[in-house]
Amino acid sequence: MEISGVVLGAPDARSLAAFYERLLDWHRDQDEPDWVKLVPPGGGTGLSFQTETGYVPPVWPHAPGDQQMMVHLDIRVDDQATASAHAAASGAKLADFQPQDDVRVHLDPAGHPFCLWTEPAL
Incomplete structure (x- = not known):
């Protein structure tokens, strides 16, 4: 498979x-x-x-009773600030809740969360 x-x-x-x-x-x-x-x-x-x-967008982060996300995309980027600006220019919204310093959560125009992340420095 x-x-x-x-x-x-x-x-x-x-x-x-x-x-x-x-x-x-x-x-x-x-x-x-x-x-x-x-x-x-x-x-x-x-x-x-x-x-x-009848599409209902997910709520990020969800609380009891909210529509939960069923999937999210993790997108590896080289430069988080540049990628985040590109995402916003493409039509994404930066999520209010950011759970990690090395990840930026955005919402696509339909409300699906996606994460922009970078490889940790060695």
């Missing part, structure tokens, strides 16, 4: 895919009204988006 992709639900698959195209500089491999798949330039596991009727 091999995981071939990760799928994020959204109120509009194409809109969320456009955000991740800007953020990651990946290209569309599949593009349908309610389904879009992005793939990295060098190949590898893709990232897909599907339109979900």
Whole structure:
């Protein structure tokens, strides 16, 4: 078995895919009204988006009774400040709650949290 992709639900698959195209500089491999798949330039596991009727965005951090996140993306970056500025320019929102100094949690336009992190210095 091999995981071939990760799928994020959204109120509009194409809109969320456009955000991740800007953020990651990946290209569309599949593009349908309610389904879009992005793939990295060098190949590898893709990232897909599907339109979900009645989509409810997750709450970060969640509290009892809140919509919980089902998945989040960890994105390794070389420079956290530059990557965070790029994420904001692409349409992400910096999360109010930041649990770690070496990670920056952002929310994509559909509310999914994603983390920008750097390798620890040796």
